[in-house]
Amino acid sequence: MGCFSCFSSKEKGRSRRHGGRRERSPAVPPEARPCNKHASPPRRTSNEGANYNNQTPINKPAPNNNIAAQTFTFRELAAVTKNFRQDSLIGEGGFGRVYKGKLGKTGQDVAVKQLDRNGLQGNREFLVEVLMLSLLHHPNLVNLIGYCADGDQRLLVYEYMSAGSLEDHLLDLPRGKAPLPWYTRMKIALDAAKGLEYLHDKANPPVIYRDLKSSNILLDQDFNAKLSDFGLAKLGPVGDKTHVSSRVMGTYGYCAPEYQRTGQLTVKSDVYSFGVVLLELITGKRAIDPTRKNEEQNLVCWAEPIFTNPRRLNELADPLLKGDHPAKGFNQAVAVAGMCVNSDASVRPVISDVVTALTFLGEGNEKIELIDSPAESASPNRPPSLKITASASDREKAVAEAMEWGRTGATKPMASRSMR
Template identity: 50%
Template sequence: MLDIVLLLKIGIVSPSPTHPGVGRDAPGELLGRSPTGQGGQSPRNVSIDGRDISSRRLSSSLPMTPRNEGEILDSTNLKSFGFNDLRVSTRNFRPDSVLGEGGFGCVFKGWIDEHTFKATKPGTGMVIAVKRLNQEGFQGHKEWLTEINYLGQLYHPNLVKLIGYCLEDEHRLLVYEFMPRGSLENHLFRRTSHFQPLSWNLRMKVALGAAKGLAYLHSPEAKVIYRDFKSSNILLDTNYNAKLSDFGLAKDGPIDGKSHVSTRIMGTYGYAAPEYMATGHLTARSDVYSFGVVLLEMLTGRRVLDKNRPRGEQNLIEWARPYLASKRRVLRVMDARIEGQYTPSSALRAATLAIKCIAVEPRYRPNMNEVVKALEQIQDTGSFKIEETAQKHRRTFAEDSGRKAASYPRPSASPFMT
């Protein structure tokens, strides 16, 4: 089986820098500020032939059911917005309303009445994040529909809420709840006063929330493979509750006794499981691998791929793996910004979990219910500190929020964060 390290060495793709001042995933970060290039370079979205599609992600196909646009739109309880209402709510899509941008469009901050859903004056009513799809390309429309199909029917505390959509003439927009803390990616890698480094307890809280969201998607109730789990697609609300966003690449799980779903290889390089990159065979364990990568980013404070680091340290998995199995050595890779906030045993348990999740052989990876249980056990030892730390961060956030508006990461290719 082709290991992800080999994929790097044979040069299928290399990371590309983010747009200055803008995060990678505006849709994934509906609520957050975008990262700068200071923290390294974000991985690109790639297809099986290695072409860079970071500015245009293509979903391999729409979910099996419902099959057509009319069925998808009719099967949801989403609000159908008029284009003019969304134009007014975002102040005519003014540049200073932009939360993030990417190849599929921009995400704008807007305000609507929470009862009538009509546009209101800035600062009044309910805050929303509006993703406006670029008026080009059929594949963008397919992802737009995929997002509606899943988020229009799946409900969970750890999934971002899709409020509605606009389909009017050539206009395609999605309306989400606003996530004031932005993306996990920004908090881990953006070096500004607006984004304070997350404490150990908050990182474990975010990891647990994101794990619960994935566990729900993999459950018999949903049977969905997320396919694009990464730090920029994890959004945080005011209380640092994690919510998964950007479902443009999601797929229905295997049915009729099949072990996997065969798809065109899509997603974000560095986070994608090696067996999926090699074969196009997608399973729930592919998401588990991606979760392990993000957990490793949270433990180390490093991007999975970072060309700005010395040779030998640019690939996080390659660099960190030798240290992760030893209680003494694991401390060498931990983020220095959270030093002293955890016990060596807690760090080792979290690192051990990450190792299991990124196992090259899928059968050796835990399922997401097991991951949730392991994270709950890690959190139990310091759970009393989490709310205390969150309150401290909320005070800092409240002081800064008047000066700077949160921005969103560049949309990877999904409607949610762009």
């Protein structure tokens, strides 16, 4: 299940405003599939949802921060959307349609997702999203305003994100549309990372998002980014548990290889998905694109040998940027992406370290440098390592943590990709 970002447009199956793709992954030739010949694309079913029966409930925010979702009647939402008229339609896909509306009492613009009663949407996923977004509040998470469960009608009401999804502005741009500037891309990456950091580190127990992709990152008019679509979110491990087990679900091309193999889900699974999105931001290429050459159809598999060769890093740059990006900042972003998509989950950084690194990148002052010593570049299996030269006193702790990450994480050899 998903929120209004998960609906594809009528035109070529690409997303429209508030629209991503939630239907089954398109059939792709064997060459484009994960590098592990035995891996299969993750499955989506209508019965999958978070299992709350045997897990500790999420701690509710303080009363002044906990904004309960409103309940709407079907008649109220019909009025908001002008009886779901065609001219109010802003997206549609396999699970239903999304309409723009305006709440009569407050005048607030909203996006109303009407689930297809005959579709694959599951009641459990509907309830998961209502629960998650009612209890979790952060500037980088989409705000659920309310819902409707009249009879067999299921509708979700969200804040309206006027710029649509990241996918709309990054991938398969129409001719004449300006590409996102480099620092706007890094700001969006930072916002998405902050949303994940809240889910992983602030929620108790942690929440594993499980479906991070460019169509689930929504943008406002100032290109502030928010994570949407929490129907597949799952409570993370608590106590001495290292993972939660789950039926493999998500979006093909973004799922971590160990999750595809074993169904064991950790917060590092989200970090892998974030790394894929960061690669999309760097390259302007889709995670999976069967229209490219065979060796380039899987973005991670194509980028992996480039990570280990500093002389080839510029091959990853989106041609639409025409070189308009800082050299050190670009190399640093590539290094972060390379660590996030490492096949060894234990080597991937935690999301708080990613936030630290991207925070410095976002400032545009290149405080994080890429080490390119002969000793390091001589090893074909060693990715670039990090050195942070920031001196701001109020960030000394964060800098120290990121430096430790650079020494212990980035300097470890890249394991052979398990998806191969």
